Amino acid sequence: MKGLINPPAIYLYRHFVDFRKSINGLAALVESETTLALDSGALFLFTNKQRDKIKILYWDTTGFALWYKRLEKDKFKWPVRENNQVMTLTQTELDRLLSGFTIIGHKPVEIHDFTIN
Structure with missing residues (x-):
């Protein structure tokens, strides 16, 4: 996803979501449970x-x-022990999450046949 937007x-x-939800269901979830603007170009991760x-919803104009x-x-x-319903991530944290690392504590995920030193 890096470099695309x-x-x-x-x-x-x-919170975990029902992955039968697609664009309309996830957009409705953001609208009903947050005050965030869906049409801002921001990424919304579920x-x-x-x-x-992982599903990432965004508006591309x-x-x-x-x-x-x-x-x-x-x-x-996934950071389930945080207090806030929605967390703000940096691009680096998103890259780490999508690459198999935790964004809390910076410990690698166990990946078979791959060692991180």
Whole structure:
């Protein structure tokens, strides 16, 4: 996803969502449970209960786009113990999260056949 867009903000929705929701369902969730502007170009990140999938919703000036990533093994390190319903991430934190690292404590996810020194 890096290099595709330059978002003004990146928001991570901490609670797990039903991944049957697509663009309209996720947009409705943001509208009903936050005060964030959907049409700002910001990225909105969501995960499923198993934490093996991420959906990223954003507005690209012509309409909504939805980016989806599924891990074959392992789980995303999702910050579930934070107090806020929505967290703001930096581009670096998003890159780390999508690369298999936690954004809390900076510990790597266990990845088979790959060692991080």
